[in-house]
Amino acid sequence: MARVHFERSFLAGVMTLGLMSSAWAQDIGSPTQEQLEKAMPKPSYSPYANRDFPARPFFGDTHLHTSFSMDAGAFGARLGPREAYRFARGEQLTASSGQPVKLSRPLDFLVVADHSDNMGFFPDLFAGKPEMLADPTGRQWYDLVQSGRGAEAAIQIIRAFSQRTFPKDLMYAPGTRPYRAAWQETIAAAEQYNEPGRFTAFIGFEWTSNTGGNNLHRNVIFRDNGDRASQVEPFTVYPPLGSDNPADLWKWMEAYQNKTGGSVLAIAHNGNLSNGRMFPIVETFGKSIDREYAEQRTRWERLYEATQTKGDGEAHPFLSPNDEFANFERWDFGNLDASAAKTREMLEFEYARSALKNGLKLGQTLGVNPYKFGMVGSSDAHTGLAAMEEDNFFGKTTPQEPSPERMLATFFDNPQTNIKVMDWQVSSSGYAAVWAQENTRASLWDAMQRRETYATTGPRMLVRFFGGWDFVAQDANSRLPAQTGYTKGVPMGGDLRAAPQGKSPTFLVAALKDPIGANLDRYQIVKGWLTKDGKLEEKVYDVAWADAERRKPGGDGKLPPVGDTVDVANATWTNTIGAPELATVWTDPDFDPGQPAFYYGRVIEIPTPRWTAYDAKRFGTKPLPGTVMTIMERAYTSPIWYTPG
């Protein structure tokens, strides 16, 4: 931008001089057109020179647990952080269940995010360290695991932790030797496998606030290398050292940055299991939601994990009854440990879309929008394996690694709350896509910080989303739409500048299918806005779709379905419907410059077999009634916001 401005003023100056030239022109001669053109900077021959915007997305997982997480270990995970990084880099490994496993292609980055409370607890419990066996509860868990009832132990451990009955003597707390050893090993693993330009191994941990079983978890990701990260130990939840209040996590993050000069960010996840507490609008932890809360939250929590194995968190059909794609991989039975059931009034404070909407309103009343977050997907797998492809799904926990029984098994069953979740309901999702210049900790982290990210439920589709005031139809047909996008607008995660008189925002959108995946059905833009009388509204627009010659929106404005080629019995599909690429420029037809709004892209694939279909085919297992066997995979971009000036 600065250069364009400089060129214009320089040209103007030259022209002014030309007009009053006669006097000095005698001395040095008048410049000819040719001379002037040579003096001007020209667009380079190579369209790629001077191009410093991100050219491709990097795919990874910001949320993977290994045996260092106590519940993962109890569920039988034996792979540690080193194995997790090796697997993500594309190596073949033997899973904890004894089967060989390999990704279809390497991931570009991985965050091993083990629970900070009791990090390293389980490898020591498994090893039967004397300190563990000295405690009666430790002894009981050890014996359960040793007698092959690890899953039972895992559930007891999770329950004890979330209900605050975990034996004090067994806590692995910061400051103790075994805890320090586990954290140093986590760092050492990341340092060993981080290879700038090729594979990024982030240092990170999960802060697992889970009081009463209500999920307020955050993953903390370091921009820094081990020299800084090892100056601290992760923030935990258990008092007195830790806290279950996110505000205290933010203080810890600030203290880390002050102490080391480093940078950290946090990503919240699974609002759907928070029973109405993830995105509060009135009060939280006994304190009302005020400007300070909003400032801190939006400062530290730049992204939200909108899809993962424990269900999708973008939208809920109760909140978005007109969105026919909202009922997707739904987990809305209750909280994380199934100790309290869900009620409808909780939903609004759990899903990304409603939070983005409430954020607009809070932004107006508080002056700062606390819920101005971008989107990523990640696995939350507790296996050390970021294997989230439908045809290569290695489950959320070790007992859910492939077996003839896994789609028949029960995940949670709490007769007191009447909550029962089956293993087939676990979702093979997702990954984080990051638009970074290069594959390094710094570049990827900076892109996360500026929210230039999108969530996918597993496939690695490429999704562009730019907003501006001047996009025109042919921008979508140019050879390099991204160049136009960055020049004339802002990418996903950004803010529209003030509305020029009489203009509506325009969006340059484009998506390309996963090179080994399914075709695309449609590209949608989800808009949320705040009306003058304080009402929050939302609308989903179909903006680009495949097979347009035979698919026209009906009288209700709805686009007919793309079709379905899935052969469930054989777990196959064909790319005979849908399109490999979608691109268009869309102008908001309902824009009001006085109303705050956000826009984000949602890209939907044609139907493909769900992991359950591959299981049924490969193991010959007969699915339980009601098992979902097909899926329409998708991507959610970070929003672009409009705030009236």
Add this chain to the structure above:
Amino acid sequence: MRLLKEPLLHFVMLGGLMFAAYSVFGTARQEAQPQPVIRITAADADWLKAMWTRQWRRPPTDEELTGLVADHLKEEVLAREAKALELDVGDTIVRRRLAQKMAFLIDDTIRTTEPPEPELRVLYETRLDLVRTPARVSFTQVFFRREDGDGRARASLVALSGPAATPGEEGDRLLLGDTFADQDEPALTNLFGAAFAQAVLALPAGRWSGPIESGYGLHLVKVTVVSSPQARPFAEVRERLAEEWRRKRQETAQAQLLQGLMRKYRVVVDPSVRLWLGPLASQVEVRP
């Protein structure tokens, strides 16, 4: 009576019976032997202090330490007596714990072992995947949507082979872009799929080839620069090779050691178990 079903009660009663039996029948023998010694050393006391400190995050007071020493002595006496009574025999937990300690011993030994230099040199020669930089390729591509793509691609190939050809005017737009610099096989696989990556890495430089198929459609490709794999210097990859050596050693060491230990024993198996011997069959005797 629930109390009668308590395993702990059984244990205590059984222990009591044994103790009674032992004190009656064992007295004579005990008198004939020298009294066994239990030593409590300074190291033991330090260890007790350290364990306490780890658990409570403060050192024990003198009073607490007195308690710890008494407990330690009590535990030691009971443990020795239990061993003398062979109470550890047939206890699954004790057995498993001992077996685990052996396994950890082996793992720990390897983790701290420095691999012998000649073996690293062998790895350097044989594990080219760890030693070499990957082959990299720079190229320009022209994309064609699959519908009618093949004919258009072939026509373009002819046009592009002419002297004044400009690829920018041929084919369809691909969102990934048209020019790619310094890509290795994994990177290309991520962008275009494995078949395309392999095909491009095998192309001759300097001229247009294709059409090559990818998940998106068809591509004409002109490779501009190929850098073939280079072996990195030994010093640069030494740590990586050492890590690999340790990893492999850990995998095999347990199995090897077990094999060696097995040879110390004659294993006699009842014929009824024969069916489940599997590969062990060659190492055991089957006899009633």
